[in-house]
Amino acid sequence: MPANTPPHVDRDVPGYVEKLTYLESLEAPSDQRSRRLAVRAWSGLWPVALAILIVLAVWHLIHLSGWKKAIFPGPGATLSNLWQQLQTGLLWHAIATTATRAVIGFGLAVLIGAVIGALVSRIKPLRAAVGSLITGLQTLPSIAWFPFAIILFGISTTAILFVIILGAAPSVANGLIAGVDYTPPLLLKAGKMMGLRRLSLYRYLILPASLPAFVAGLKQGWAFAWRSLMAGELLVIIANQPSLGVLLSTDQDQSDMVSATAIIIVILILGIIVDRLFGLADGAIRRRWGLAGQDN
Amino acid sequence: MVRQVNSVTVADRRAAPPAGSLKDSVRLTGVSKVFGRGSSAVRALDQVSLEVPPGEFTCLIGASGCGKSTLLSLVAGLEQPTSGEVSVGGGRVAFMFQEPALFPWLTAAGNVELALRARGVGKAERRQRTAELLETVRLTGFGGKRPHQLSGGMRQRVALARALAQDADVLLMDEPFGALDAMTRDVLHDELDRICGGRALTVLFVTHNVREAVRLGDRVVVLSSRPGRVIAEFDVPIERPRRIDSAPVAELAAKVTDRLREEMSRDAS
Numbered sequence: 001m002p003a004n005t006p007p008h009v010d011r012d013v014p015g016y017v018e019k020l021t022y023l024e025s026l027e028a029p030s031d032q033r034s035r036r037l038a039v040r041a042w043s044g045l046w047p048v049a050l051a052i053l054i055v056l057a058v059w060h061l062i063h064l065s066g067w068k069k070a071i072f073p074g075p076g077a078t079l080s081n082l083w084q085q086l087q088t089g090l091l092w093h094a095i096a097t098t099a100t101r102a103v104i105g106f107g108l109a110v111l112i113g114a115v116i117g118a119l120v121s122r123i124k125p126l127r128a129a130v131g132s133l134i135t136g137l138q139t140l141p142s143i144a145w146f147p148f149a150i151i152l153f154g155i156s157t158t159a160i161l162f163v164i165i166l167g168a169a170p171s172v173a174n175g176l177i178a179g180v181d182y183t184p185p186l187l188l189k190a191g192k193m194m195g196l197r198r199l200s201l202y203r204y205l206i207l208p209a210s211l212p213a214f215v216a217g218l219k220q221g222w223a224f225a226w227r228s229l230m231a232g233e234l235l236v237i238i239a240n241q242p243s244l245g246v247l248l249s250t251d252q253d254q255s256d257m258v259s260a261t262a263i264i265i266v267i268l269i270l271g272i273i274v275d276r277l278f279g280l281a282d283g284a285i286r287r288r289w290g291l292a293g294q295d296n
Numbered sequence: 297m298v299r300q301v302n303s304v305t306v307a308d309r310r311a312a313p314p315a316g317s318l319k320d321s322v323r324l325t326g327v328s329k330v331f332g333r334g335s336s337a338v339r340a341l342d343q344v345s346l347e348v349p350p351g352e353f354t355c356l357i358g359a360s361g362c363g364k365s366t367l368l369s370l371v372a373g374l375e376q377p378t379s380g381e382v383s384v385g386g387g388r389v390a391f392m393f394q395e396p397a398l399f400p401w402l403t404a405a406g407n408v409e410l411a412l413r414a415r416g417v418g419k420a421e422r423r424q425r426t427a428e429l430l431e432t433v434r435l436t437g438f439g440g441k442r443p444h445q446l447s448g449g450m451r452q453r454v455a456l457a458r459a460l461a462q463d464a465d466v467l468l469m470d471e472p473f474g475a476l477d478a479m480t481r482d483v484l485h486d487e488l489d490r491i492c493g494g495r496a497l498t499v500l501f502v503t504h505n506v507r508e509a510v511r512l513g514d515r516v517v518v519l520s521s522r523p524g525r526v527i528a529e530f531d532v533p534i535e536r537p538r539r540i541d542s543a544p545v546a547e548l549a550a551k552v553t554d555r556l557r558e559e560m561s562r563d564a565s
Contacts, residue, residue, distance in 0.1 A: 193372060
């Protein structure tokens with residue numbers, strides 16, 4: 001309805017204000033958008049909720065079947081244990097330690113990976129020299145670095161961070177290199193014809209063009225970083241510094257299966273949350289570029 | 297080389313270019329381009345000589361594989377000739393491709409503005425010039441849209457605005473309307489006429505559509521295939537505004553087509 005032609009409303013009829021309010025509400029785009037958002041949130045949530053319910057049901061059935069009854073906990077016992085642990089400071093302290101390590105380790109890996117990726121993609125001899133080395137490092141299970149790191153740095157946070165960086169940086173670097181390599185040749189031609197050269201070509205064309213591949217590299221790097229961190233916290237146990245890995249390790253020593261399962265759930269949820277964040281970034285780029293195919 | 301001159305000189309048909317524009321012709325002298333080496337070498341262009349005077353709209357036509365696109369790349373400086381010389385008379389060159397080649401992460405206005413930024417135009421002037429250029433291609437109000445939110449014809453309009461933003465003396469167009477439907481193409485022909493008519497642009501327009509070439513060009517140059525050679529040139533003395541479905545356009549297009557057929561049957565035998 002055009003804004004400058006108000007609907008014909010008879011002022012003397014009872015219910016005039018209600019009618020007008022209703023008509024206005026029809027025009028308000030924000031209302032419509034929030035409704036759409038709610039619908040979208042629901043359509044994204046119900047499959048997840050259903051999946052969780054199915055997992056819990058299967059888990060409960062296995063528990064009921066009596067398989068390893070003495071040690072295998074059911075969902076009820078595990079979730080109430082998790083709830084109890086969430087009331088104590090220890091679990092939150094552990095989550096904070098682990099999250100801090102993840103942020104610092106992954107942050108450094110992104111920084112180092114991006115610098116290496118930028119250099120390797122720009123300098124041809126460097127690519128010939130270390131291009132395949134980066135891919136090799138990417139496929140090397142980072143847990144293999146722990147003996148090396150522990151000998152080098154001792155039982156310390158540094159050792160853990162070192163392995164996180166070695167695990168994640170190659171993926172970040174490779175993501176950037178792939179992005180630079182796959183900048184569409186036609187866009188490069190167009191950029192050159194426009195007069196973009198060297199630095200401006202990188203700043204205005206190659207870097208934005210490689211953003212999707214870079215984000216994919218970040219996502220993969222994060223997966224490696226998270227694995228390295230968990231392995232590291234199980235292997236490098238620092239006294240008086242509770243982390244998720246330390247809690248798991250303690251549970252193992254005490255054969256506390258219920259708590260161990262509860263901690264695994266915490267780790268799983270943290271991993272899913274971060275993955276969702278990368279998913280959001282990826283989705284935002286896709287929508288912006290028109291790759292999602294559901295715009296307008 | 298046969299030059300089939302029909303009448304009237306080129307300069308009569310287009311307003312004289314304003315001062316400060318390109319003084320010298322775009323000139324190719326004995327240009328050859330060979331891709332690859334040894335037995336797998338392909339000779340894309342063979343001894344092509346061509347001169348496009350300042351302000352002229354020249355259409356290059358030929359069957360696929362005649363090296364039309366290669367010729368434009370050489371003029372653009374994106375590739376170097378194997379032998380011969382290419383000169384654009386010291387002018388700036390802009391290029392329009394068959395695909396709009398817009399940057400998907402920028403809005404329509406952002407794409408146009410980047411071309412201005414690359415030339416070092418200041419921020420305030422950039423905004424003003426972008427608005428003007430979008431108006432020129434009749435896209436006022438669409439500046440905030442991203443390429444994927446525009447239709448194919450609108451994207452090519454943005455690409456044209458971006459090319460104009462480069463303030464070039466020479467505009468190279470490589471089948472820019474080839475992927476568009478006939479209606480949209482027809483509208484864009486009129487737009488191109490209007491825009492080029494008001495500027496001192498030297499245009500080299502590649503197409504395989506004979507009628508499009510006659511509709512747009514001051515001159516139509518016919519190239520042979522494998523290797524590409526200039527085999528004929530036709531002046532187009534038809535008055536503007538022209539229509540692609542008018543009798544004079546159809547008549548001359550038929551002549552050009554005959555010449556092309558002759559060439560193709562020579563190839564086949």
